[in-house]
Amino acid sequence: MSEIVSLWAAVTFYAVASCLYICGLVFKKERFLSFATGFAALGLVPHTVAIALRWIKAGHGPYLGAYEISSVLVWLAVIFFLIVQHRYAGMQAAGAIILPISFLLMGLAIVASKEISEVSPALQSYWLIIHVVFTKLAVASFLIATGVSGLYLVKEKHSKSDTFYMRLPRLEFLDDLSYRFVAVGFIFFTIMITSGAIWANKAWGRYWGWDPIETWSLIAWMVYAFLLHLRLNVGWRGRKAAWLTILALAFALFAYFGVAQVYKTIHAAYF
Amino acid sequence: MEIARPFKSRRLAEVLFILLLVIMVIGVFLPQKGGFSPERYQSLKAQQPALVRVLKVLGLVNVFSSWLFFTILSLFFINALFCTWSRLQWALRQLKREKEVSKSFIQRLKVKAQISWAKSSSKPLDAVAEALSSKRFRISRAKNSISAWKNRWAVFASPLFHLALLIILLSVVFGRATRLEGATRLVEGNAFTEAPREYLHLSTGPLFAQEHQEFQVRLNEVYFDYEKDGLKKGTASRLTALEDGAPVKEGVAFANHPVVYKGFSFYQGDYGLAPFLRIMDEQEKVISEGYLVMKYEEDNTYAISTDLEDTDYSVKARLYPDAARDGGHLRSKSELPKNPLLVLTLYQAGNEVLHAFLSPNELVSHSGLLVDFDHLRKWSELAITKDASIPFLYAGFGIGIFFLAVIFLVVPRYIWAYVEEREGIVKVYIGGRALKYHSSFEREMEQIVESVRNSVR
Numbered sequence: 001m002s003e004i005v006s007l008w009a010a011v012t013f014y015a016v017a018s019c020l021y022i023c024g025l026v027f028k029k030e031r032f033l034s035f036a037t038g039f040a041a042l043g044l045v046p047h048t049v050a051i052a053l054r055w056i057k058a059g060h061g062p063y064l065g066a067y068e069i070s071s072v073l074v075w076l077a078v079i080f081f082l083i084v085q086h087r088y089a090g091m092q093a094a095g096a097i098i099l100p101i102s103f104l105l106m107g108l109a110i111v112a113s114k115e116i117s118e119v120s121p122a123l124q125s126y127w128l129i130i131h132v133v134f135t136k137l138a139v140a141s142f143l144i145a146t147g148v149s150g151l152y153l154v155k156e157k158h159s160k161s162d163t164f165y166m167r168l169p170r171l172e173f174l175d176d177l178s179y180r181f182v183a184v185g186f187i188f189f190t191i192m193i194t195s196g197a198i199w200a201n202k203a204w205g206r207y208w209g210w211d212p213i214e215t216w217s218l219i220a221w222m223v224y225a226f227l228l229h230l231r232l233n234v235g236w237r238g239r240k241a242a243w244l245t246i247l248a249l250a251f252a253l254f255a256y257f258g259v260a261q262v263y264k265t266i267h268a269a270y271f
Numbered sequence: 272m273e274i275a276r277p278f279k280s281r282r283l284a285e286v287l288f289i290l291l292l293v294i295m296v297i298g299v300f301l302p303q304k305g306g307f308s309p310e311r312y313q314s315l316k317a318q319q320p321a322l323v324r325v326l327k328v329l330g331l332v333n334v335f336s337s338w339l340f341f342t343i344l345s346l347f348f349i350n351a352l353f354c355t356w357s358r359l360q361w362a363l364r365q366l367k368r369e370k371e372v373s374k375s376f377i378q379r380l381k382v383k384a385q386i387s388w389a390k391s392s393s394k395p396l397d398a399v400a401e402a403l404s405s406k407r408f409r410i411s412r413a414k415n416s417i418s419a420w421k422n423r424w425a426v427f428a429s430p431l432f433h434l435a436l437l438i439i440l441l442s443v444v445f446g447r448a449t450r451l452e453g454a455t456r457l458v459e460g461n462a463f464t465e466a467p468r469e470y471l472h473l474s475t476g477p478l479f480a481q482e483h484q485e486f487q488v489r490l491n492e493v494y495f496d497y498e499k500d501g502l503k504k505g506t507a508s509r510l511t512a513l514e515d516g517a518p519v520k521e522g523v524a525f526a527n528h529p530v531v532y533k534g535f536s537f538y539q540g541d542y543g544l545a546p547f548l549r550i551m552d553e554q555e556k557v558i559s560e561g562y563l564v565m566k567y568e569e570d571n572t573y574a575i576s577t578d579l580e581d582t583d584y585s586v587k588a589r590l591y592p593d594a595a596r597d598g599g600h601l602r603s604k605s606e607l608p609k610n611p612l613l614v615l616t617l618y619q620a621g622n623e624v625l626h627a628f629l630s631p632n633e634l635v636s637h638s639g640l641l642v643d644f645d646h647l648r649k650w651s652e653l654a655i656t657k658d659a660s661i662p663f664l665y666a667g668f669g670i671g672i673f674f675l676a677v678i679f680l681v682v683p684r685y686i687w688a689y690v691e692e693r694e695g696i697v698k699v700y701i702g703g704r705a706l707k708y709h710s711s712f713e714r715e716m717e718q719i720v721e722s723v724r725n726s727v728r
Contacts, residue, residue: 121496121505121526176710183679190675194668203527205452205538205656207664208443210335215299219292226288228679232429232707233281263299264308 003057004114006050007071011110013043014078014103021095025154028164033092037085040078040099047075058116063132064123066112066257073256074102074109076140084144088177090169093154098147108257127199134192139256141185142224146249148178149242156239175237178245186224189252193217212263216255223248279353287347294343298334301326305333348440351433358430365426365683372416372687374700380687382713383702384720388727390695395727399688399699402722406715408686417688419703426706428677435671442667446660448478451535453655457490458545458562459648462513465535470655484533487513491521493542493649495606506542508651524653534657541566541652544573544590546613546631551641558582558640564650565590571603587616590647613644682707686719699723 017039024032051071054062062068081098085091119128152174158165168174196214197207208214227244230236236244260267277283302311312332316323323332330337370376377383399417400410408419453473455463463469465484491509507525511518512532522530529536545562552558559582565573573590591603594612601614617625617640627635629644636642686703701720705712 124505125527127527170710172710172713176708180679180708187672187676187679190672194672198665198668199527201661202529203538205529205536205654205658207661210298210303212299215295219295219299222288222292222295226285226292229281229284229288234285 380702
């Protein structure tokens with residue numbers, strides 16, 4: 001199976017899973033949600049094959065260029081989501097948010113250039129691995145947090161009127177789970193920023209240069225720091241925290257994907 | 272202290288968060304004078320000069336060096352300082368304070384349960400202690416009550432994380448104030464002396480008070496590393512540090528690997544080829560001699576256009592390091608200096624006086640001038656920095672990440688139990704609290720209560 005065929009197979013499975021998750025939540029069909037999880041898990045198989053083939057073909061890990069970056073991010077997010085479903089009952093409906101976003105990010109991978117980027121001398125550093133791995137772990141965690149927060153908002157709105165929504169996990173549990181994923185993602189994001197700063201100092205003799213991606217990453221970090229601060233110190237919970245979690249993802253995704261398309265940045269060569 | 276009250280306000284922290292966010296967003300949206308796209312600033316200045324004047328007054332054309340940004344950062348620092356102190360005091364109180372466990376205290380807690388059973392030979396507090404121990408709680412027993420806790424030390428994580436933030440901010444300020452940043456360009460065999468006159472450009476922080484060290488760094492050799500197809504993989508410079516002319520340290524600078532001597536870091540930067548050119552008159556008196564530091568331009572060639580120092584001559588030259596004729600058209604097959612050919616045009620007072628094709632060791636005579644391309648060497652540009660704040664900054668990063676992980680992954684949990692025996696009935700009141708993740712704490716409490724119930728059944 002070629003890399004592109006595997007990738008398209010994964011995209012197809014994720015597309016079907018997205019539709020089933022949305023239909024399951026909208027039409028309150030639990031069976032749809034179970035099928036959707038099956039399709040998401042099935043999608044992981046060709047997706048893993050596509051990433052492995054890419055790795056072999058490129059001769060380096062999948063961390064250069066929008067295609068590799070988006071593909072691995074989605075792969076991680078789907079794995080995280082399946083683990084959450086396995087560990088906590090009733091979390092399937094969060095897929096109605098997580099899988100469509102993952103599917104869109106896969107779309108970005110599909111349309112991005114598949115040309116193999118050489119690892120330039122400046123990139124030949126173990127800091128690259130640390131920096132990139134933690135970026136992906138952070139964004140994948142934030143994506144799961146957003147999905148869980150979305151489910152919180154749905155449950156909060158409908159749980160009094162409908163037994164389907166009543167069967168979803170308790171609101172307190174959803175709030176806690178979203179909080180945990182934001183917290184873990186924030187730790188990963190912090191490691192990403194600090195490892196980038198240490199690497200920059202090693203490569204160029206300066207740890208911070210207000211490059212647009214550096215600045216947007218710091219902005220996204222501060223948005224999440226603000227959210228956690230509100231949760232810890234002001235007691236923000238529930239709806240307000242859920243909305244801010246969803247908003248914060250926009251900052252993280254823009255820092256991750258958007259900035260290199262809009263601004264001239266030293267990171268542009270890697271996207 | 273009353274005066275400190277506004278500074279330790281958490282509301283102030285939130286306002287400062289928002290202000291910092293706003294100013295950073297402005298910094299990336301508005302074209303910045305010294306930013307990564309100065310052309311955007313120049314274009315705005317040309318189109319909207321009045322707007323740029325207003326932005327300048329507000330400090331918004333160089334946001335990250337503006338008084339506004341530094342004011343907000345300073346307030347943030349002060350706020351973090353006071354919050355660290357008050358959080359440290361709070362953490363110490365949490366450790367010291369022994370709660371007086373009573374029925375009413377437990378009933379005021381949000382997470383609580385009550386277990387009752389007929390009095391028997393089993394000791395109720397033993398059952399509670401066993402259930403708590405199985406969940407790895409540490410226990411302190413009194414006559415009728417139990418206090419238990421888990422991860423209590425983690426209350427220090429928050430103040431220590433804030434302390435790390437303070438260390439990072441102080442390191443940044445200290446670094447900016449005392450930093451040295453410069454560059455030098457050396458041809459193989461030449462040496463750089465650590466003195467202001469020797470830098471290609473030099474900038475130092477306002478508190479850089481240190482005497483320049485006057486040691487030397489010699490560029491012994493530049494290595495170009497190539498793929499099989501001739502594409503360049505990387506460049507490295509072998510450097511020797513010299514004190515009073517004697518070598519004291521040797522190292523190779525390449526990407527991600529600076530050579531460090533006396534706190535000065537030498538980073539591999541730009542590189543190129545440097546033909547040695549000598550221009551003489553008919554009597555072989557030297558008019559000018561030296562290396563032409565040529566930068567890579569395009570199609571495997573290097574080029575330069577420069578005035579020759581202390582003369583009225585100027586030169587335009589292109590070097591074909593691996594020259595080949597392709598149907599009469601001159602090209603370079605690779606960047607490797609295998610068969611160098613220098614195409615040189617010499618001008619005197621702006622008028623062309625010589626145009627020649629030169630190979631190494633070749634002497635060309637034209638219009639009363641002798642031009643000699645003696646030999647070819649490589650050159651490297653080395654970025655030089657000295658920043659004493661780096662160890663403190665990295666310490667701040669390490670402490671910060673560690674305690675950030677502790678804040679969110681190690682949650683202090685407290686459980687209290689009180690036993691009441693009356694009229695043959697034993698009642699155990701059990702309650703607790705966690706500093707975060709209340710839902711999972713509730714689950715743990717349910718398991719503990721269930722365990723106690725099972726053991727007394």
